[in-house]
Amino acid sequence: MALEFRSVTKRFPTNSGEELTAVQDVNFRVEQGEFVSAVGPSGCGKSTILSMTAGLYQPTEGEVLVSGEPVKGPNTHVGFMLQKDLLLPWRNIISNIEFGLESRGVGKEQRRARAMQELKHCHLEGFDQQYPYQLSGGMRQRAALARTLAIDPEIILLDEPFSALDAQTKLLLQNSFAKTIAEAGKTTLLITHDLAEAVLMSDRILVLSERPGTVIADIKVDLPHRDEPIKRRTLPEVADYAAQLFKLLKLEEKAA
Amino acid sequence: MAQRHMTTIVSLTLLALVLLAWEFLPPALDVPRFIIPTLSDCLAEFQRMWAFEGLWTHIVSTALYTALGFAIGSLLGAVLGYLLGMSAFWEKVLSPYILALQIAPKVAFAPLFIMWFGYNSIPKLLVTVLIVFFPVLVNVLQAMRTVDRDLINLARAYNLSRLGIFWKIEMPSTVPNLMAGLRIASTLAVIGVTVGELVGGNTGLGFLISYGGGQANAAMVFNAIILLTVIGFVLYSALVRIEERVLHYLPKAHG
Ligand SMILES: Nc1ncnc2c1ncn2[C@@H]1O[C@H](COP(=O)(O)OP(=O)(O)OP(=O)(O)O)[C@@H](O)[C@H]1O
Ligand SMILES: [Mg+2]
Numbered sequence: 001m002a003l004e005f006r007s008v009t010k011r012f013p014t015n016s017g018e019e020l021t022a023v024q025d026v027n028f029r030v031e032q033g034e035f036v037s038a039v040g041p042s043g044c045g046k047s048t049i050l051s052m053t054a055g056l057y058q059p060t061e062g063e064v065l066v067s068g069e070p071v072k073g074p075n076t077h078v079g080f081m082l083q084k085d086l087l088l089p090w091r092n093i094i095s096n097i098e099f100g101l102e103s104r105g106v107g108k109e110q111r112r113a114r115a116m117q118e119l120k121h122c123h124l125e126g127f128d129q130q131y132p133y134q135l136s137g138g139m140r141q142r143a144a145l146a147r148t149l150a151i152d153p154e155i156i157l158l159d160e161p162f163s164a165l166d167a168q169t170k171l172l173l174q175n176s177f178a179k180t181i182a183e184a185g186k187t188t189l190l191i192t193h194d195l196a197e198a199v200l201m202s203d204r205i206l207v208l209s210e211r212p213g214t215v216i217a218d219i220k221v222d223l224p225h226r227d228e229p230i231k232r233r234t235l236p237e238v239a240d241y242a243a244q245l246f247k248l249l250k251l252e253e254k255a256a
Numbered sequence: 257m258a259q260r261h262m263t264t265i266v267s268l269t270l271l272a273l274v275l276l277a278w279e280f281l282p283p284a285l286d287v288p289r290f291i292i293p294t295l296s297d298c299l300a301e302f303q304r305m306w307a308f309e310g311l312w313t314h315i316v317s318t319a320l321y322t323a324l325g326f327a328i329g330s331l332l333g334a335v336l337g338y339l340l341g342m343s344a345f346w347e348k349v350l351s352p353y354i355l356a357l358q359i360a361p362k363v364a365f366a367p368l369f370i371m372w373f374g375y376n377s378i379p380k381l382l383v384t385v386l387i388v389f390f391p392v393l394v395n396v397l398q399a400m401r402t403v404d405r406d407l408i409n410l411a412r413a414y415n416l417s418r419l420g421i422f423w424k425i426e427m428p429s430t431v432p433n434l435m436a437g438l439r440i441a442s443t444l445a446v447i448g449v450t451v452g453e454l455v456g457g458n459t460g461l462g463f464l465i466s467y468g469g470g471q472a473n474a475a476m477v478f479n480a481i482i483l484l485t486v487i488g489f490v491l492y493s494a495l496v497r498i499e500e501r502v503l504h505y506l507p508k509a510h511g
Contacts, residue, residue: 079413
């Protein structure tokens with residue numbers, strides 16, 4: 001098992017003095033090599049779950065375990081990616097990809113070699129000397145993935161990495177991410193608003209309730225082609241899964 | 257390209273028109289030359305100043321103190337800005353005093369500095385340092401406050417130390433604001449030196465202004481002002497050049 005949340009509750013102090021409970025009693029496990037998505041209403045604590053996994057802050061109650069060890073702070077097991085690519089604009093693409101390796105005592109030449117390898121994996125050959133502003137949004141996200149993969153994390157955390165992209169770029173990028181991640185055999189937790197995306201990319205989907213967020217359903221996606229969302233997309237069952245999520249999130253009632 | 261040619265041509269034409277107006281309008285309107293000297297008066301006075309007033313020494317002195325005051329003031333401003341930017345506590349403690357000092361008219365300190373340090377070059381240097389210091393400090397501090405939290409979290413997730421975060425994230429993120437602060441500061445540096453020289457001392461273009469003014473030599477004052485502007489302009493242009501090189505990674509608005 002790669003990632004486990006054990007009765008995790010997170011409360012934030014607020015300006016009014018009262019505490020805000022972002023997530024309450026969250027329990028789930030992600031197995032080695034699994035691709036799990038988390039969907040839920042806005043503000044239900046999805047990003048909070050991600051930040052706790054990355055060790056950016058601690059749960060108020062409960063435990064977060066990565067590879068069986070409690071997460072005590074930022075650590076080398078986890079790599080994360082957000083909607084914003086967070087590329088450093090003053091660095092060219094290759095040294096952006098190297099960024100995560102610099103604080104890990106990896107020698108200069110080794111860093112470059114490693115980064116070049118990931119550049120290829122993410123289909124950015126020839127763009128190593130470009131600066132982020134010279135790349136399209138989709139290419140920047142691929143560069144961010146390359147940077148995440150370069151540190152060879154055990155778990156990859158993705159917080160809506162495709163949500164700022166147009167529909168076509170999104171589909172192509174989902175496909176390329178799915179392939180790259182499957183090839184690398186990485187355990188992945190994807191946070192998304194896009195129900196179809198969750199169905200197309202995951203082995204399992206966690207459905208979270210309104211704030212305070214808690215896991216209300218854990219759905220196994222029993223479909224082939226996890227590494228090729230474009231193929232999976234053509235399967236008729238995809239619509240059924242999406243409908244099921246739709247119902248669980250009570251979207252109809254909310255629209256009424 | 258044609259566009260750029262056009263702006264240059266119009267710009268130069270405008271300059272020529274202004275120079276012509278300067279040369280011919282005052283005599284045409286019967287303005288006496290001790291009120292508004294013409295272009296040729298100023299050129300003649302320039303030659304005289306160069307030959308008999310040691311103009312070159314004055315220019316060098318002013319340029320030197322402008323550069324020195326600018327360098328010291330912006331270095332101090334940047335260093336303090338970064339230090340305060342790293343400590344929310346000290347920033348809160350000191351911000352009202354910084355604000356007060358920022359509002360206080362710095363040039364008004366010149367007579368005080370002369371009382372304290374005498375008629376030498378220290379007062380004008382101090383005024384310049386003081387006037388340059390704040391825009392740099394305030395710009396750096398502002399930029400440190402607005403560094404993207406997510407970038408810092410990313411760096412933390414990659415196990416960067418506090419110092420590593422400073423050098424690899426905060427410092428480069430704040431360079432655009434630092435450069436903007438330096439640009440403002442460069443224009444103020446000339447003012448600082450000028451006031452320092454006006455108030456006390458016997459060297460520099462500021463001194464020539466008060467000396468020329470005392471003799472009702474308007475052409476001398478004109479020349480000194482023009483030369484001060486040139487010094488400021490050179491400093492400013494140098495900074496713009498540096499900025500273009502340092503910030504090459506920012507997308508350019510015009511192709
Ligand atoms: N650092 C923080 N300090 C205080 N409150 C916070 C903090 N981070 C998150 N919260 C609060 O916790 C709740 C959950 O936030 P979170 O960002 O995890 O939601 P989310 O599910 O990711 O939402 P979205 O889908 O809109 O991104 C929100 O009400 C938010 O205001
Ligand atoms: Mg979020």
